[in-house]
Amino acid sequence: MTDAEDRKPQSDEARSAFRVPAGSSVTQVTQVIPVVPAAEAESSTTSEFAVPEGLTAPRTGTAESETTSEFAVPNGLDVTPPPVVEPEGSAFSLPSTYSASQAPPAFTPAGGTPAVNLPHDVPWQDRMRTMLRMSVADRPAPEPVHKAAEEGGPAVPRVLDLTLRIGELLLAGGEGAEDVEAAMFAVCRSYGLDRCEPNVTFTLLSISHQPSLVDDPVTASRTVRRRGTDYTRLAAVFRLVDDLSDPQNHLSLEEAYRRLAEIRRNRHPYPGWALTAAAGLLAGTASVLVGGDLIVFVAAALGAMLGDRLAWLCAGRGLPEFYQFTVAAMPPAALGVALTAAHVDVKASAVITGGLFALLPGRALVAGVQDGLTGFYITASARLLEVMYFFVGIVTGVLLVLYFGVKLGAVLDPDAALAMSRRPVLQIVAAMLLSLTFAVLLQQERSTVLLVTLNGGVAWSVYGAMHDVGNISPVASTAVAAGLVGLFGQLLSRYRFASALPYTTAAIGPLLPGSATYFGLLSIAQNHVDNGLVSLAKAVSLAMAIAIGVNLGSEISRLFLKMPGAASAAGRRAAKRTRGF
Structure with a gap:
């Protein structure tokens, strides 16, 4: 082998590009390099980004196999930590940034916050109605509760x-929506439940109670399925609410439930035959009121009793009230047409009019108008839609009979309305x-019958004095007489701390x-549609004047004729809104 071949490197020698050349002196790096076995060293493949041997680089402290995100925050950069998220809670819970000491001043009206003083000698209806027409923040706190064992x-x-x-x-008995809300509010406050909001519609009752500003409200509701006229039961419920509202009566919740169950189980004060006889007597006296004689009285009474029995029969078969009113209106009209066809010298119009008096829904009409005004x-x-359906049912029944009566040749004179005789004493008695x-018929208590009878006599006396003697329009005369009925009825109810319906409904x-x-x-049955619509418009005007x-009489009694000690409760707010705002 020559010298040139000796200088040529062997082909199987592996030399590193970073190998220190011969003759160069490099300071030795004092770093301990782990020893890798020869087999593992030969099989390992190094990356081109690997740190060369002998070169030290600062480490981040993380493992070499850990993969960092491209959105990672570089070392040395301070970032504000995210705010702490509040735990999920009630919608009424206070925010974490709220401080009572740094809260802004509360809104105060220009006239100041009115001081409310509601003495207990004022009827609970007035006290509860006053608080219902106030905002929740202005209502006085309820009295301490002593009614729970x-x-x-x-x-x-x-x-x-x-x-x-x-x-x-109360709602099923025909009470107005405002009085029902007042009674519900009184029951809640009697057991110490403040922040209660009752809500009354025609078929649904609901009430919501919020214990505090930071607690969830508790809401309950109930549907009114059946309605019935029983003013005795209505008066008993008012006495129960009055006892609950009296702080002197420590009536427990169980005792209140027991009394309520007894009220629901009570039977009507009058049997069925008495109601039928009362319907006949009502129709007979109404026929005398519009000029009838003894024969008219008997005929109207028989027609009304027959119609009442037919209506009971339809009710037992499950027919709606619309058909009950239609069937009940037919017998009085049929008797009037029959008397005319038989050429009996009587006022058939008085017979039919007397039968209508027992069917006209005056109670529902007054309650509907009162709810609208409040x-x-x-x-x-x-309520007014219900009245319209009842009225259409009566119209249907009477029109069917009158139409067939006219076709059969019965002579019915619409001008007979102008020939009503004036018998003041007899009409007042009637x-x-x-x-x-x-x-x-309204199932009133026997103790209230005499008072409502006198109230009805006063109403007719005022109407007769204004219309017959003073020649004032019937609508104005009816409105004034109905106002006195409402005034006296409200005074009697305030005296007895009861509902005003038993003293006003029968008197109108x-x-x-x-x-x-x-x-x-x-x-309309004789094809004189224009005259018929005019007369029906007059009937509607009279009905609205009554309601x-x-x-208005009830409102006047509350505003100006207050009982002793009620002067401080005079700050009675207007209902809902004023002048449309």
Whole structure:
């Protein structure tokens, strides 16, 4: 082998490009390099980005196999930590940034916050109605509760259930929506439940109670399925609410439930035959009121009793009330047409008018208009729609009979309305008897029958004095007479701390527009549609005058004729809104 071949490197020698050349002196790096076995060293493949041997680089402290994100924050850069998220809680919980010491000043009206003082000698209806028309923040706190035997007070769901059951009986009995809300509010406050908001519609009752500003509200509701007229039961419910509202009566929740169950189980004060006889007597006295004689009295009474029995038969078969009113209106009209066809010298119009008096829904009409005037428009619309259906049912029944009577040759004179005789004493007696029989039909307590009878006599006397003697329009005369009925009825109810319906509903019976309704239907049956519509419009005007007069009389009694100690409760807010705002 020559010297040149000796200088040529061997082909199987592996030399590194970073190998220190011969003759160069490099300071030795004092770094301990782990020894790798020869087999592992030969098989390992190094990356081109690997750190060369002998070169030290600062480490980040993380493992070499850890993969960092491209969004990772570089070392040395300070970032503000994200805010702590509040745990999920109630919608009424206070924010974490809220501080009571640094809270802004509360809004105060320009006139200041009114001081409310509600003495207990004022009827609970006025006290509860006053608080319902105030904002929640301005209502006075309820009195300490002493009506629960268990420690900590009664259970909120049970109190709300009792409240709804009481409201159901009142609404089903025909009470106005505002009075039902006042009664429900009184029951809740009697058991110490503040921040309660009752809500009443035609078929649904609901109430919501919020224990505090940071607690979830508790809401319950109840549906009114059946309705019935029983003013005795209505008066018993009012006495229960009055006892609950009295702080001197420590009525427990169980005792209230027991009394409520007894009220629901009570039977009607009058049997069925007495109601049928009262319906006949009402129709007979109404026929005398519009000029009838003894024969007319008997015929109207027989027709009304027959119609009442037919309506009971339809009710037992499950027919709706529309058909019940239609069937009940047919017998009095049929008797009137039969007397005319038989050429009997009687006023057939008085027979038919008397039968209509027993069917006209005056109670529902007054309640519907009252709800509308106090701001309960949904309930008022439903009540007035119910009245319209009842009225259409009566119209259908009478028109069918009158149409066939005219076709058979019966001579019915619409101008007979102009020939009504004036018998003041007899008509006043008939009006009082009509109110008495109406009170029996409404299942009133016997103690209230005499008072409502006198109230009905006063109403007819005022109407006769204004219309017959003073020649004032019938609509204005009816409105004034109904206003006095509402005034006296409200005074009597405040004296007894009871509902005003038993003292007003039966007393407006003599004022109901029975004759105007009949003559309007007769004109339509004889193809005199224009005259018929005019007469029916008059009947509607009289009905609205009755309802508005009753409500206005009640409002006047509350505003100006206050009982002793009620002066401090005079700050009675307007219902819902004023002047459209």
